[in-house]
Amino acid sequence: MTKKGMLITFEGGEGAGKTTHAELFKNYLTQKGLSFFATREPGGTDFSEAVRALTKDMRFQDKSSLSELFLFEAARADIVEKRIIPALKEGKIVIMDRFYDSTTVYQSFGRGLNRADVENFNKAASQGLVPDLTIYLKVPQQDAFARKGGADKNDAIEQSGADFHERIRKGFDILAKENPDRFLVVDSTLPIAEVFKQITTAFEQKYNEKNSKKGKNCEREFTKF
Numbered sequence: 001m002t003k004k005g006m007l008i009t010f011e012g013g014e015g016a017g018k019t020t021h022a023e024l025f026k027n028y029l030t031q032k033g034l035s036f037f038a039t040r041e042p043g044g045t046d047f048s049e050a051v052r053a054l055t056k057d058m059r060f061q062d063k064s065s066l067s068e069l070f071l072f073e074a075a076r077a078d079i080v081e082k083r084i085i086p087a088l089k090e091g092k093i094v095i096m097d098r099f100y101d102s103t104t105v106y107q108s109f110g111r112g113l114n115r116a117d118v119e120n121f122n123k124a125a126s127q128g129l130v131p132d133l134t135i136y137l138k139v140p141q142q143d144a145f146a147r148k149g150g151a152d153k154n155d156a157i158e159q160s161g162a163d164f165h166e167r168i169r170k171g172f173d174i175l176a177k178e179n180p181d182r183f184l185v186v187d188s189t190l191p192i193a194e195v196f197k198q199i200t201t202a203f204e205q206k207y208n209e210k211n212s213k214k215g216k217n218c219e220r221e222f223t224k225f
């Protein structure tokens with residue numbers, strides 16, 4: 001598939017600020033006159049939102065890790081095919097609140113599933129898409145939980161314990177080190193405006209790089225932000 005748009009993903013632990021910054025980023029793109037499609041994982045289609053509810057449901061907290069993996073991949077396969085690939089083909093900037101890096105981190109580093117297996121399923125469900133830019137919002141888990149008023153008692157993953165969340169932090173750190181061209185690591189303990197400034201600076205650089213390489217592939221050419 002020839003990818004024409006741009007794929008920007010927001011990643012990090014629970015309550016790291018992904019939704020906050022994805023919302024700000026949407027406003028920013030609107031102001032710049034760039035068209036976008038914003039969504040979240042798991043979610044974004046009726047089916048994937050139903051799967052999302054299942055992944056969080058405390059009644060199924062004891063489900064096997066492999067079952068959990070397949071739930072996330074099932075949700076992903078649906079939104080990738082129905083929403084993300086079409087939006088990219090239209091030249092849109094796709095903003096995702098989590099994508100497959102979350103699966104590598106949560107289901108492999110967190111739950112202990114074999115990483116190569118998880119990555120193969122990620123690749124299949126995402127049809128080989130790779131984000132142009134992944135914004136990793138980094139914050140100690142206890143600080144993030146404090147900001148959102150504690151871990152959600154009705155969320156099976158948030159209730160997975162401190163050791164689990166520490167493995168998540170380490171996992172994202174490892175992925176960021178392995179993918180320095182794609183990952184922007186931002187200290188999300190900084191004030192929101194400062195964090196957001198780093199995000200837009202990195203985006204503008206990527207956008208201009210991509211435009212200068214691909215010329216007409218993007219829906220609009222920008223010489224100046």
Ligand code: T5A
Pocket residue numbers: 012013014015016017018019020021040041042055072097098099100102103104106107147148157158188189190191192195
């Ligand atoms: N999951 C997901 C997997 O296990 N495998 C997968 O493959 C995928 C895709 C999804 C869950 O599923 C798991 C991971 C998750 O457990 P989710 O709702 O997407 O659930 O994930 P959460 O991290 O739980 O989402 P939240 O909405 O709770 O957190 P956000 O979006 O990261 O944080 P946000 O923006 O809501 O901010 C939280 C609070 O912090 C404040 C905000 O105002 C807000 O009050 N805040 C700041 N305060 C001070 N300074 C800053 N810089 C701040 N930034 C934000």
